[in-house]
Amino acid sequence: MALIRTSSPHLHKASSTSDVMRLVVMATLPGLAAMTFFFGWGTLINVVWACLLAVGFEATIIKIRKRPLGFYLKDYSAVVTALLLGLALPPFVPWWVTLVGVFVAIVVAKHLYGGLGQNPFNPAMVAYALLLVSFPVQMTSWTAPFVLNGEGDSWNILGFVDTFKLIFGSLDSAIVDTYTGATPLDAMRHRGGLTTEEVWSSVPVLADGIGAWHAVSAAYFMGGVFLIYRKVFTIHTPAAMLITLAVTSTLFYLVDPYNYADPFFHLTAGATMLGAFFIATDPVTSATSNKGKVVFGIGIGLLIYIIRGWGGYPDAVAFAVLLMNLAAPFIDQYTQPRSYGHAKAKRGLKGEV
Amino acid sequence: MSTQFSFHGGVHPPENKRQSTGGPIQIAPIPEQLSVPLSQHIGAPSDVVVAVGDRVLKGQVIAEAVGRISVNVHAPSSGVVEAIEARPVPHSSGMTAPSIVIRTDGEDEWVEHSGLEDFRAIPKQELIDFIRHHGISGMGGAGFPTDVKLHLGDDHIVNTLILNAMECEPYITADDMLLREHAEQVVKGIEVIAHLLQPHHVMIGIEDNKPQAIRALELATEQSKLNLDIVVVPTVYPSGGEKQLIKLLTGVEVPSGHIPADVGIVCQNVGTASAIYDAVYNGIPLISRIVTLTGDALGHPHNMRALIGTPLQTLLQSAQLREKDLYRLVIGGPMMGFTVDSQSIPLIKTTNCVIAATYNEMPPAPPANPCIRCGMCEQVCPAELLPQQLHWFAKGKEFEKAKHHNLFDCIECGACSYVCPSNIPLVQYYRFAKAEIRNEEAEQRKADHARQRFEARQARLEQEKLEKELRRKQRAEEAAKAQAVKKDKAVQNSEKAESSGEPDLKSLKTASAVARTKLKKAQKALQLAEDKGVGDIDKLRQTVTELEAKERAAQEAYDQAQSAPAEQPVVDIQQLKTNAAVARTKLKQAEKALAKAKESGEGDLEALRAKLAEQKAKTEAAQAAYDQAESGGAPQADVNAVNLDELKASMETALGKVDKAQKALDAAVASGSPAVEKMKAGVEKLQGKYKEAKAEYENAQSAPASAPVMSAETLAELKADMEAIQGKVEKAQKALDAAVSSGSPAVEKMKAGVEKLQGKYKEAKAEYENAQSAPASAPVVSAETLAELKSDMEAMQGKVEKAQKALDAATASGSPAADKMKAGVEKLQGKYNELKQAFLEAGGQLPAAQPDAAPVDPKTLKQTVSIVRTKLKKAQAALDGAADDVELQTEVQRLTQAHEVAKKALDTYESEQNDKAAAEGIDLKQLKIDAAMARAAVTKAERALSKAREAEQDDLPEIEQQLLAAQLEAENLNQTLSRFTD
Amino acid sequence: MDIILIAVIALLGLALVFGLLLGFASVRFRVEGNPLVDQIDGILPQTQCGQCGYPGCRPYAEAISEGDAINKCPPGGQSTVEALADLLDVEAIPLEGGVEEEPVKKVAYIREDECIGCTKCIQACPVDAILGAAKQMHTVIESECTGCDLCVEPCPVDCIDMLPIETTLNTWKWDMPKPGVDLIVTDLRGELKQGDAA
Amino acid sequence: MAADYKKITHDGLWGNNPALVQLLGLCPLLAVTGSVVNAIGLGLASTIVLIGSNLTVSAFRKFVPDSVRLPIFVMIIASFVTAIELLMKAFTYELYLILGIFIPLIVTNCAIMGRADAFACKNPIKESLLDGLMMGLGFTAVLVVLGAMREALGLGTLFSDMQLLFGPVAESWKITLVDDYPGFLFAVLPPGAFVGMGLLIALKNVIDARTEARKAEITPESGVRPERVRVTG
Known part of the structure; x- marks a missing residue:
């Protein structure tokens, strides 16, 4: 056999993009299970539906862009995007909302920017934000956790078939109302003149249902720890983000506990954990260096708290992440690591015309 | 144990070291052929000191270090040098490089060698030189000459000496095995290094996966x-990696762009230490090294001590290579090594490992996915760079940004490529970017240089133009002035003539010339009449006498008028000059006539002699008048000019001598004469003289010019010098090549000679370039002189043409005066040529349209012929492409005609030359033969001389005299010959 | 009436003030010379070949700064066009006349035994890179030659060749790695050809 | 001069369209194109101002000193805008309320200023008039298309509320595309305008590239090189 002439290195570590993506998919499974357990089949159906759509869109657009289909489909990135979007959507969201969301995520937010690795914004979060802005009604009607439905602690959620019908539009939406309710963040946001304590005791989703949210957050947390352990990403972004959020909320809570929720609430409610471990760590759209990741995480943490506290929407992970995505290249320029043999790190970007 | 530090990043590829540490180091067989590249180290390639066909012994120096960063190369085994040519070398480009190929004789016969008795007893410099002469360069990776690093003690304070035994790359076990088996040698080698560098602290860094070596x-x-x-x-x-090792062991970072010695640290490989031991204790130069042969395609992976230059094939076969499994052949480790595409590549000093990998072991990299900015590369980068950013910049060719992101701190370790989940060839991109940047920088430098040269040239041309314009104006003014003066003078003269009856010089001259012509005509008629014995001879005689009287009177009047120049209001130097020249010519004519008369024993010798004497006097007078006038006008310049001329003449003589000597030397070299060296010395002496003369001349020349202006003449001279030298170099090179191919033993000496010549050439070139690029190097040969020369030349050309025409007419009409006329024409031609030469020398350029001058310039003629031929060929080629192009066809026809015409002209010229020579009583053929004979005689004499010198005979001066005479003769003949053959 | 008067006065006053401001600015911040020309000249390859239609690189740089097309420099190739486009913030256009995109760097070489010493090439060389005197063989100083080929045409005997600069071990460099998508086709076992950086 | 008019027309409507090619006046363009009626309203207003300003600038071009031309142009444009604003206030008050600040902001519309500076002050009145008209129509066309896109996507209707501009007659012009449309708020909000605008520009570029390719097929590149100039003697 003719010898080949190639450039070193001649060895390669046996890990690939698709491995990384598969790990991420695996790590979301506990969260998915918890969501299904507490909020019904909706999330699972959403996720599957989103994945199907994502693969379909991805395949179509790759074909249109005249790229090798098999090669790009195998990287699982579309599935991961769809998965994250599916997890973030309310469980009973109509099918067409998901369709629009996946279309925006895959076609607009990802491929119109040049495909995997080129998109400046997290596709799932772009889609989520767009849906939130466009369809406020559908996007804010959350399912109540099963503990609040029916009597006692029995596992009372809407059946699979009914959920399916509900999502695909052939079930009277009146049924839905019995299964929907505000999210804890909603409750905290729209509490009128009540103090925090009063809200806690008066709103059922806080008084009794908060456990479900804690559990889901714990599941995401576990998945995140697994990914850190497998070195899919470093601890910098999630740690910075969670610590910032915790510190900020603690400060406000200590100053005025009647008006501000406690830090644990902020860490476990809404999409905080999902955002910290699965959204903010999306390498494509986050900062590069470790220092940059810390700045990025801090930014997200602060923004979440600010938007939650004073913004127009109850949860803020999507917006915070998108805003920091916007800032990521800038952060990169100012957080270059100090290279070996240099007294200090270089700043800014030279060579720009 | 000292404290340990850590560096950022790093990876843990599978080690794969076990395979090759199973057995002891084996000695590799001596292959039939060793191919030793001249450049196995960083720095200048060594210089071959053996010739093809030489027998070399093991350990003999076959190539010597050139410059500071270079080492010797030694024969790894005894044998015969089979070739010195470009052979494949271990390099990632897969290209070839000059190598010495030795056919081994299997005897492995050592050259005499010995180590140092006590290395501490000799001066450090000697010890370092000893190491350098034993060809030791770094054996870890890059191959930096070791002695350079050992020098560092002089200008750096070396605190720490670090011995690198890390061997962090997978597969490689050469250092491991070396330490296991020869640790004490390594330590002794370290002692030598430590003695040289005197560090406070010596550390050996070794990875924890080599417990036996550590023990x-x-x-x-x-x-x-x-x-x-x-x-x-x-x-x-x-x-x-050197920098990582330093960080690891000392916690110190080597600043970017610096070497470890700048922070007081020197790193050496343990292999190098062992090689130093071999050299210092045993006198064994670096001719073999330990190499790891491993990889799945080998049946018996192990370490070997193999001779430098051994083809990989030999080594692989002794490690039981399974050919069909071999997929990649990697030299070095799998992370930083490079692949080669042939098994014939030799082992060199830096080859520490050869991996014969199978497909499954090192499969081709899968296609790259897009970068997802996962940051794994950044996590592993030992230089703490941002590999993915660098990748973007390299890919987008945004090299400025890449540089800003410290691209040049990348050590190309490949860790980033290793971990990249998207299989992006990151380090390959950096290599590309680095090369591009270096290339771009070089190009930028070149462009800047070109711009400077272009601008300098433009400025020079501009200035020349300006000066020309200025001079033209000046001349116009002067002419106007002269005109005015002339008018005045004319008025005055006429007044004078009227008042004192003194005739006008010009009219007098004309009158005398008319008289002369008449006289001559009459004389001729008389002669004719006498010869034929017809006509009224007496009458004719009377007429002649009368005319003679008249002529004399006219001449006298003219002479009188002329010889009173002081009375003239304006001394017309030009006129005087012309007069002097005319007088000189006349004198020469007279001389010639006398000589002819003497030869033939005919004619009135006495009269002729008297005439000659008269002429001489006249000439002298004219010259004196001219000199006086000129020195009166511009005394200083004149003195200088005279001086200059003298100097120049002496310089030229010297140059001629040098040339001659050099030629002799060349001949001697070419013939392999043993006296070469002596002659060389002679040449050098002569050259020295020449240089002196030249320097003097140049001084003199540049002195009068107040501004530091480099004259065009000097420039031309320099150029000519340079070219002459170049020609010599080429000749010498050819001779050398011939000698090399014939295996002559004098090759070495000749080489030195060639080198010297090359050096001279370079010097001359540099000088010339300097002179040329000096922006103010406007040619000093005043345009006036140039214009003068040119007008003279043109006038002469016109004369020649006229004469030629007259001659042609005469020849055609069969006039008997044709012969004489021919001689006249020739003379005129000679003059014209002289003038032309002068003009060309002065830096003038001939007009491009030269065909008119064809009858007088055979070279131009030849050129015309070849130009037309080329054009014709071109046109024909074009015609072939477009056969039906009528225009082209006519063009071709026209060109064909032109070609024929030109050729005919050339032929005519050549035959004319022959005729001319014949007319002068010289057989051109005979002349040629004579010249050749004379040259041969010179050569003979030269040989005799050299022989005599060698034998130290007594009659040396005699032979020398003979040689000189022969040379003179040859030169004379050559000159005559060149007049006809041009 | 008062209101209108006030309005007119106010407007006039404003016009006066701003007019003065404008006048001052136009005098004070006048830009002397054209620094752009130097920048453009820095990008051009300085072969001084005249293929752009201008006598030398600087005249072309001046022409570009005055709005001439940026694609007239064949020796610079497409990369020069791109650099110029970058500098001038205009769109990069393909090289005029469909010339090869990345020209091979060449140097002139005189076949010396054919040279008749006419000095025509010496006069043609824009950077004085040719040595020689009348009736003497000429030679090109390789390191100075910009490869402009201006000397080729004047040579009456066609003894000048433009030879590509040869790659040596020192000037050899790696190619740019191929992007992933292109590699797919060639990524078959054993089909990776020489030089394919994998 | 006929070819010249043709060129001006083509430039205004397509080749050098102020919105799609010059990307001028994006602020009102993105802000008010939520529906067709808004688009037409603003487009017409801008067109009228453009015609007026071009006309005036062209008429006075010989009297305007170069160094203060921009302030003078602004004055001229501002006068027209004020007039238009008053007109709209008088006749289409509701639309005036909807368009709000964007009417006075026409003053700062770069498209108008750009045309005044790039064309009108260098060309005679007739050409400038045509240029103003065509540029205005081109601008309006883009506004309308974008407005239609956003209205259809965001609200599921077309030509709703046309009575605001055209009086009661236009009340019946409304076309409902999808009954019971849930509404796609994104399209109506400014970000939707950005995306829509981007798509329109992309569409134009695609069409141009196609035309270019077809043209190139018909007339292969002549490949004329400039005459080589000898740098040296």
Whole structure:
């Protein structure tokens, strides 16, 4: 056999993009299970539906862009995007909302920017934000956790078939109302003149249902720890983000506990954990260096708290992440690591015309 | 154990070291052929000191170090030098490089060698030179000449000496095995290094995956007096990188763009230490090294001590290579090594490992996915760079940004490529970017240089134009003035003539010339009449006498008028000059006539002599008048000019001598004469003289010019010098090549000679370039002179043409005066040629349209012929392409005609030349033969001389005289010959 | 009436003030010379070949700064066009006349035994890179030659060749790695050809 | 001069369209194109101002000193805008309320200023008039298309509320595309305008590239090189 002439290195570590993506998919499974357990089949159906759509869109657009289909489909990135979007959507969201969301995520937010690795914004979060802005009604009607439905602690959620019908539009939406309710963040946001304590005791989703949210957050947390352990990403972004959020909320809570929720609430409610471990760590759209990741995480943490506290929407992970995505290249320029043999790190970007 | 530090990043590729550490180091067989590249180290390639066909012994120097950063190359085994040519070398480009190929004789016969008795007893410099002469360069990777690093003690304070035994790359076990088996040698080698560098602290860095080597080292160091620490560090790639190792062992970072010595640290490989031991203790130069042969395609992976230059094939076969499994052949480790595409590539000093990998072992990299900015590359980068950013910049060719992101701090360890989940060839991109940047920088430098040269040239041309314009104006003014003066003078003269009856000089001259012509005509008629014996001879005689009287009277009047120049209001130097020249010519004519008369024993010798004497007097008078006038006008310049001329003449004589001597030398070299060296010395002496003369001349020349202006003449001279030297170099090179191919033993000396000549050429070139690029190098040969020369030349050309025409007419009409006329024409031609030469020398350029001058310039003629031929060929080629192009066809026809015409002209010219020569009573053929004979005689005399010198005979001066005479003769003949053959 | 008067006065006053401001600015911040020309000249390859239609690189740089097309420099190739486009913030256009995109760097070489010493090439060389005197063989100083080929045409005997600069071990460099998508086709076992950086 | 008019027309409507090519006046363009009626309203207003300003600038071009031309142009444009604003206030008050600040902001519309500076002050009145008209129509066309896109996507209707501009007659012009449309708020909000605008520009570029390719097929590149100039003697 003719010898080949190639450039070193001649060895390669046996890990690939698709491995990384598969790990991420695996790590979301506990969260998915918890969501299904507490909020019904909706999330699972959403996720599957989103994945199907994502693969379909991805395949179509790759074909249109005249790229090798098999090669790009195998990287699982579309599935991961769809998965994250599916997890973030309310469980009973109509099918067409998901369709629009996946279309925006895959076609607009990802491929119109040049495909995997080129998109400046997290596709799932772009889609989520767009849906939130466009369809406020559908996007804010959350399912109540099963503990609040029916009597006692029995596992009372809407059946699979009914959920399916509900999502695909052939079930009277009146049924839905019995299964929907505000999210804890909603409750905290729209509490009128009540103090925090009063809200806690008066709103059922806080008084009794908060456990479900804690559990889901714990599941995401576990998945995140697994990914850190497998070195899919470093601890910098999630740690910075969670610590910032915790510190900020603690400060406000200590100053005025009647008006501000406690830090644990902020860490476990809404999409905080999902955002910290699965959204903010999306390498494509986050900062590069470790220092940059810390700045990025801090930014997200602060923004979440600010938007939650004073913004127009109850949860803020999507917006915070998108805003920091916007800032990521800038952060990169100012957080270059100090290279070996240099007294200090270089700043800014030279060579720009 | 000292404290350990850590560096950022690193990876843990599978080690794969076990395979090759199973057995002891084996000695590789001596192959039939060794191919030793001249450049196995960083720095200048060594210089071959053997010739093809030489027998070399093991350890003999076959190539010597050139410059500071270079080392010797030694024959790895005894044998015969089979070739010195470009052979494949271990390099990632797969290209070839000059190598010495030795056919081994299997005897492995050593050259006489010995180590140093006590290296501490000799001066350090000697020890360093000893190491340098034993060809030791770094054996770890890059191959930096070791002696350079050992020098560092002089200008750097070396605190720490670090011995690199990390061997962090997978597969490689050469250092491991070396330490296991020869730890004490390594330690002794370290002692030598430590003696040279005098560090406070010596450390050996070794990874914890080599327990046996560590143990061996510990044992060996127990016996050593050195303050030596063995630092065992965790295994991580690339801990063996120099900078990483330093960070690991000392916590110090080598600043970017600096060498470790700048922070007081020197790193050496343990292999190098062992090689130093071999050299210092045993006198064994670096002719073999330990190499790891491993990879799945080998049946018996192990370490070998193999001779430098051994083809990989030999080594692989002794390790039981399975050919069909071989997929990649990697030299070095799998992370930083490079692949080669042939098994015939030789082992060199830096080859520490050869991996014969199978497909499954090192499969081709899968296609690259897009970068997802996962940051894994950044996590592993030992230089703490941002590899993915660099990748974007390299890919987008945004090299400025890449540089800003410290691209040049990348050590190309490949860790980023290794971990990249998207399989992006990151380090390959950096290599590309680095090369591009270097290339771009070089190009930028070149462009800037070109711009400077272009601008300098433009400025020079501009200035020349300006000066020309200025001079033209000046001349116009002067002419106007002269005109005015002339008018005045004319008025005055006429007044004078009227008042004093003194005739006008010009009219007098004309009158005398008319008289002369008449006289001549009459004389001729008389002669004719006498010869034929017809006509009224007496009458004719009377007429002649009368005319003679008249002519004399006219001449006298003219002479009188002329010889009173002081009375003239304006001394017309030009006129005087012309007069002097005319007088000189006349004198020469007279001389010639006399000589002819003498030869033939005919004619009135006495009269002729008298005439000659008269002429001489006249000439002298004219010259004196001219000199006086000129010195009166511009005394200083004149003195200088005279001086200059003299100097120049002496310089030229010297140059001629040098040339002659050089030629002789060349001949001697070419013929392999043994007296070469002596002659060389002679040449050098002559050259020295020449240089002196030249310097003097140049001084003199540049002195009068107040501004530091480089005259065009000098420039031309320099150029000519340079070219002459170049020609010599080429000749010498050819001779050398011939000698080399014929295996002559004098090759070495000749080489030195060639080199010297090359050096001279370079010098001359540099000088010339300097002179040329000096922006103010406007040619000094005043345009006036140039214009003068040119007008003279043109006038002469016109004369020649006229004469030629007259001659042609005469020849055609069969006039008997044709012969004489021919001689006249020739003379005129000679003059014209002289003038032309002068003009050309002065830097003038002939007009492009030269065909008119064809009858007088055979070279131009030849050129015309070849130009037309080329054009014709071109046109024909074009015609072939477009056969039906009528225009082209006519063009071709026209060109064909032109070609024929030109050729005919050339032929005519040549035959004319022959005729001319014949007319002068010279047979051109005979002349040629004579010239050749004379040259041969010179050569003979030269040989005799050299022989005599060698034999130290007594009659040396005599022979020398003979030689000189022969040379003179040859030169004369050559000159005559060149007049006809041009 | 008062209101209108006030309005007119106010407007006039404003016009006066701003007019003065404008006048001052136009005098004070006048830009002397054209620094752009130097920048453009820095990008051009300085072969001084005249293929752009201008006598030398600087005249072309001046022409570009005055709005001439940026694609007239064949020796610079497409990369020069791109650099110029970058500098001038205009769109990069393909090289005029469909010339090869990345020209091979060449140097002139005189076949010396054919040279008749006419000095025509010496006069043609824009950077004085040719040595020689009348009736003497000429030679090109390789390191100075910009490869402009201006000397080729004047040579009456066609003894000048433009030879590509040869790659040596020192000037050899790696190619740019191929992007992933292109590699797919060639990524078959054993089909990776020489030089394919994998 | 006929070819010249043709060129001006083509430039205004397509080749050098102020919105799609010059990307001028994006602020009102993105802000008010939520529906067709808004688009037409603003487009017409801008067109009228453009015609007026071009006309005036062209008429006075010989009297305007170069260094203060921009302030003078602004004055002229501002006068027209004020007039238009008053007109709209008088006749289409509701639309005036909807368009709000964007009417006075026409003053700062770069498209108008750009045309005044780039064309009108260098060309005679007739050409400038045509240029103003065509540029205005081109601008309006883009506004309308974008407005239609956003209205259809965001609200599921077309030509709703046309009575605001055209009086009661236009009340029946409304076309409902999808009954019971849930509404796609994104399209109506400014970000939707950005995306829509981007798509329109992309569409134009695609069409141009196609035309270019077809043209190139018909007339292969002549490949004329400039005459080589000898740098040296």
